[in-house]
Amino acid sequence: MVRRSGEATREEIRVAAARLFRERGFARTSVRDIAALAVTNPALVIRHFGTKELLFLDTMRFTIDDEPLLDVPLERFGERFIDVVLSQDDIRGVYLALVRGSNEAQIKVRLQAIHERTFVEPVRARLAGPDADVRARIAAAVVGGLLYALWVVEDEALLAADRDELIARYGALLQQALTGPTSPRPTAAPPR
Amino acid sequence: MVRRSGEATREEIRVAAARLFRERGFARTSVRDIAALAVTNPALVIRHFGTKELLFLDTMRFTIDDEPLLDVPLERFGERFIDVVLSQDDIRGVYLALVRGSNEAQIKVRLQAIHERTFVEPVRARLAGPDADVRARIAAAVVGGLLYALWVVEDEALLAADRDELIARYGALLQQALTGPTSPRPTAAPPR
DNA sequence: GTCTATACCTTGATAGAC
DNA sequence: GTCTATCAAGGTATAGAC
Structure with a gap:
């Protein structure tokens, strides 16, 4: 597998997480699913973001165009x-x-x-x-x-x-x- | 421990589940917690109600007095x-x-x-x-x-x-x- | 500094003994 | 009808390879 920089991996995890959390919600999205979609492993997801909940909070934001x-x-x-x-x-x-x-x-x-x-x-x-x-x-x-x-x-x-x-x-x-x-x-x- | 009839146990599980689901919600209530509060074991909870979700649906009802x-x-x-x-x-x-x-x-x-x-x-x-x-x-x-x-x-x-x-x-x-x-x-x- | 392998603990669910 | 033992899945942590 290709080695990516830490920042790139972080970003791929973020993108995968954002997509899955939106589609399936918090409870129905597993850290393993996120890792698979980001082509990495669950341990790294935790290493980068601490917990599943923190990753959720990191990705679930929006601001309306007011x-x-x-x-x-x-x-x-x-x-x-x-x-x-x-x-x-x-x-x-x-x-x-x-x-x-x-x-x-x-x-x-x-x-x-x-x-x-x-x-x-x-x-x-x-x-x-x-x-x-x-x-x-x-x-x-x-x-x-x-x-x-x-x-x-x-x-x-x-x-x-x-x-x-x-x-x-x-x-x-x-x-x-x-x-x-x-x-x-x-x-x-x-x-x- | 006192042996209860099946119906009595069922009812105690229902009461415990209703209370915990209301207080903590579905995700934060474990089958083991329910079993402990009903003074029985997790296997019996599942045996009586099939799945945690079915038990939830069985207990989470209300009707307003219209x-x-x-x-x-x-x-x-x-x-x-x-x-x-x-x-x-x-x-x-x-x-x-x-x-x-x-x-x-x-x-x-x-x-x-x-x-x-x-x-x-x-x-x-x-x-x-x-x-x-x-x-x-x-x-x-x-x-x-x-x-x-x-x-x-x-x-x-x-x-x-x-x-x-x-x-x-x-x-x-x-x-x-x-x-x-x-x-x-x-x-x-x-x-x- | 990044990543992989692995293992630990909790939890929903099942099998089978009594 | 009830319980013990057990499994598989999932969140999390750590050791150590690169």
Whole structure:
């Protein structure tokens, strides 16, 4: 077998791990599988990354391209945000692996960090007022709900739904969380 | 050690398994742990239930008490539904274990079934019109988002938030999904 | 400094004695 | 119906070859 530099081997392990973790998740991916795909052996995987969990954390990252969020007016932020989240293909595998792996303490911490940075912060940055933080967190929960329904549960009817209609409907809901009233009856006169 | 009847042993294994799976999840609970807690041995656990996964499926069930949903007027259904879901303590452990275990094919099927029966169906039963199904599924996603944020991610600010305020805010949002308009600007005149 | 061979321990599952 | 012994797979560690 060809001798590679340490860095090259490390990288091949990383690539193999990233692929398998995304496709099969943490639990169903063995260190031996990763080693085989990287054409090396399990011991080396551990030697380079310490533990399977650390390797997982090293490879399961993503950042959304939030540029499309900056130029949109606040009234259309909801729809745009849903559009952005659903458009970035690489999110799905990582998100799924993180959610399903969140039994492990460190993976849960990573999920929290990504939730905060990807879903809470971009929203809160656009809001003001005393309830900006709560609104942003509720909005993040709503966004998480869509990913949960589509990717974790795999609600077949939602997956089959027209993409634009889904974005419009769910975007409107998210918009409500951002800029809508708090009371349940927005069009009625406030009580008393 | 005292000899028990087969049925009694089965039941003790079930109780031990239910507790450990709820507390630690599927991956972090070993058949040996379950056997130890049930004061028996691993072989018997497998003999009685086939595999660890089948034992998991046997014990991880829940049904919500949907009686409080039946007498509430549709305009208040959103808030009431959130209230009910957050009030039933036994949901949390099972829901979490199912989500995190959904890497396993059969566990995912169970999660889908529970999602459908617990979150989609009660909502759809109260709606009419051509978009009743989509609305119900989107509403279920919204509800799932709250459980996800609270229990999977454990958003600390949301967990610390005033329970009634959270129910009011999130309930209003859910209500929007049920009976609100589809367009993003509910208070404005419809375009053209 | 890189890598291979090997072995250790835990875990899910099975076989066979009682 | 119950238990002991055992296996195979998987995560991890280490010794030593190159």
